[in-house]
Amino acid sequence: MSGRSPVLELRGVTKYYGERQVLAGIDLTVEEGSAVALIGSSGSGKSTLLRCIDLLEEIDDGDIYLDGNPITDPGTDPVPIRRHLGLVFQAYNLFPHKSVIENVVLGAVRAQKMRHGDALEAGHALLERFGLAGRERDYPDGLSGGQQQRVAIVRALMTKPRALLLDEVTSALDPELVGEVLGIIGELKGDGMTMLIATHEMGFAREFADEVCHLDDGRIVERGAPEKIFSDPEHPSTRRFLARLIGGVGV
Amino acid sequence: MTTTRAQRQQARRRQARRSVAISAASTAIVVAGIATAIVLSPGWRTIREFFFSWHYFKQVLPSLIDAFWLDVRLFLIVEAIVLALGLAIALVRTLRSPVLFPLRLACTLFVDVMRGVPLLILLYLIGFGVPLLGFKFLPTNEAILGGAALAMCYSAYVSEVFRAGIESIHPSQGAAALALGLTRGQALRDVVVPQAVRRVAPPLLNDFISLTKDVALVSILGPQEMVRVAQIFADYHFNYTPFVAAAAIYLVVTLPLIRIVDLQRRRALRRQSTLAFM
Numbered sequence: 001m002s003g004r005s006p007v008l009e010l011r012g013v014t015k016y017y018g019e020r021q022v023l024a025g026i027d028l029t030v031e032e033g034s035a036v037a038l039i040g041s042s043g044s045g046k047s048t049l050l051r052c053i054d055l056l057e058e059i060d061d062g063d064i065y066l067d068g069n070p071i072t073d074p075g076t077d078p079v080p081i082r083r084h085l086g087l088v089f090q091a092y093n094l095f096p097h098k099s100v101i102e103n104v105v106l107g108a109v110r111a112q113k114m115r116h117g118d119a120l121e122a123g124h125a126l127l128e129r130f131g132l133a134g135r136e137r138d139y140p141d142g143l144s145g146g147q148q149q150r151v152a153i154v155r156a157l158m159t160k161p162r163a164l165l166l167d168e169v170t171s172a173l174d175p176e177l178v179g180e181v182l183g184i185i186g187e188l189k190g191d192g193m194t195m196l197i198a199t200h201e202m203g204f205a206r207e208f209a210d211e212v213c214h215l216d217d218g219r220i221v222e223r224g225a226p227e228k229i230f231s232d233p234e235h236p237s238t239r240r241f242l243a244r245l246i247g248g249v250g251v
Numbered sequence: 252m253t254t255t256r257a258q259r260q261q262a263r264r265r266q267a268r269r270s271v272a273i274s275a276a277s278t279a280i281v282v283a284g285i286a287t288a289i290v291l292s293p294g295w296r297t298i299r300e301f302f303f304s305w306h307y308f309k310q311v312l313p314s315l316i317d318a319f320w321l322d323v324r325l326f327l328i329v330e331a332i333v334l335a336l337g338l339a340i341a342l343v344r345t346l347r348s349p350v351l352f353p354l355r356l357a358c359t360l361f362v363d364v365m366r367g368v369p370l371l372i373l374l375y376l377i378g379f380g381v382p383l384l385g386f387k388f389l390p391t392n393e394a395i396l397g398g399a400a401l402a403m404c405y406s407a408y409v410s411e412v413f414r415a416g417i418e419s420i421h422p423s424q425g426a427a428a429l430a431l432g433l434t435r436g437q438a439l440r441d442v443v444v445p446q447a448v449r450r451v452a453p454p455l456l457n458d459f460i461s462l463t464k465d466v467a468l469v470s471i472l473g474p475q476e477m478v479r480v481a482q483i484f485a486d487y488h489f490n491y492t493p494f495v496a497a498a499a500i501y502l503v504v505t506l507p508l509i510r511i512v513d514l515q516r517r518r519a520l521r522r523q524s525t526l527a528f529m
Contacts, residue, residue: 056426083432093427097446106441107431159432 004031005067007163007194008053012062015045015052015218022048024218025062030163035195037205037226040215041241046198047090049215050165053196054087067162083111086156090168092148094140100127100151101136108158119158126154130184146177153184163194171200202245206230214238300490307492311484315496318480322466323504325398325476329466330459332402337409342439344410345417358410365407370468374400378472394476397469405462412454416447449516456512460505 008030015023022045030036038046051057053064055071055078064072071081094103104127105119114122127133130150140148149169156164166185170178182204189195189208199205205212206226213223214235222235233239254262289295340358343351365373377400382391390396420443428438448455470479477500481493 051426054430056429078429079432079434082430085430087430089423089427089430091423093423095424095427095442095446097449106428107433110437110441111432155431 004033006031006065007067008196009065009068010049010053010062011065013049013052013059013064014061015048015057016060022218023052023059026218026220028213028220030194030196031210032194033192034210035189035197035208037209037212038196038198038215039200039202039205039212039229039241041244044215045218046215047167050087050167050196050198054085054165055081056087079111083107083159084162085165086159086161086163087165088149088152088156088167088169090171092140092145092152092172094148094152094155096140099137099139100132100143103140103151104155104158107155112159123154123158126157127151130154131180144177145173146180149173149181150184153181153188157188163196164188166195166197166199168198168200170204200245202230202242214241216241302491302495304490304492307484307488307490308496311481311493312496314480314484315477315493315500318475318477319500321394321474321476322463322478325394325401325466325469326463329398329402329405330462333405333409333458333462336402336406338413338444340406340410341413341417342444344414345439346435361403362407362410365404366411368404370400370404370465371471373404374468374471376400377403393472394469394474397472397474401462401465401469405458405465409455409458412451412458413447416451417443419450420446452512452516456509460509463505463508464501 006029008028010026010028013023013026013028014021026045026049028036038049040046048057052059052072059072062072063070066081066084070076071078095106098106101120101123104123105114105116108114108119108122109116124133124136127136130153132147132150132154135143135147135151140151143151149172153164153169169185170181173181178201182201185195185197185204186208197205197209209226211223212226212229213220214229214233214237215221216237222229222233222238229238230242233242289298292298340362343354343358344362346355374397378393378396381389381396381399390399417439424442424446425438428442429435433441467476467478470476470482475483477497478494481497484493485491
């Protein structure tokens, strides 16, 4: 894995909500083409971390670098930086007043200044690739959760991001729909997409992640290759977390 | 015994026909009841003579329709201004940029004062006050000044409707737009405001129906719009039929307006949602 250039680099990232510290000095590197999985219980700071990287939240200390350039210096305009990152939300957050194709092309047309015709063409191609051909004119409410999340992923891909930030993208889905979304992410991994994935799907993290980080109370308490984390976790809180999860699911 | 799909559909259609019949019948009974009560009232002969005189109706209708043209023009122009100004004020009050603080303060003050002053007083202040300022570039036409007063008052109310709509859109929608690399302005224009406008269409319509009628208040400054013309005629002939005629003209305009917007709202709802409950 070494030798590849880091796309995302976090150093000492700290975030407070009022007096409460939600991220406590996160150090993290995501290299080109690799997938890093963030695991940890709800409220451990996974979503906040992703929102901070996409500059939807301001961090209180530390630095974040995108392709070696600092993006969290005070006074940096977040808008051009967000265009290089794709964030996919747990609740899809599709625009309900826009059709599927309008959802997909909006970012490309408005932010990337892509010509509308080109954006439509690219959008159609991506939708077709991910099994959504013929759904272009539908509205989000008429789609299943899995379809909506696939549209949301296509929407994020349209801006050709340097990295995809996936925030619990399967947590809101019915179990039988989880597979179709995870399948896409696996495919993107095969394409060499750089990804930072907050997830509760341990099987998925084990299969696709190059590195797994366990976040507990705003800190990365353990990190390593998935085989290591899942079969022989060292930190007591990681052991507790995995035991609870596996016990709960009954695997 | 199983019920086939055709049987169920037939039953559903039967039920639908039944509800239409029942509502039609109950409406007819209520309307007939009210009409009978009026006709049988001890004062019916006087009422008919003073309010429903066919003679005066025919006589006054053309001049009312003529005068109504001023109301229509005033309404259309004021409504366009109110929509633009109301949305602009709402946007200024929603944005958090510190640069806009003075403008935000001005908008807040404007909205508070305009909603706090009776429209009638505002009409007098603008209509009689502005010409006395003596500036050559300011209009002195009473209809224009009255329209300006109406636009100010209604912009304040409508801006609050827009603001409520904007604030009712979940922040995750704005976040999703920003995450795509849209600027704050683009996120508002493409994502938040269109959803907000759809959501507040019914209360907006309410304000506009109200405006169609408040346009008549401009007559206190002098312009001979329809209600003023009706009043002059009524005073002259000591007969109130012109008011009934004016009300009828209003209904001819407002009722279809109400129906059209309602229909469009339903259509938008159906298009957006497969689970249309309404």
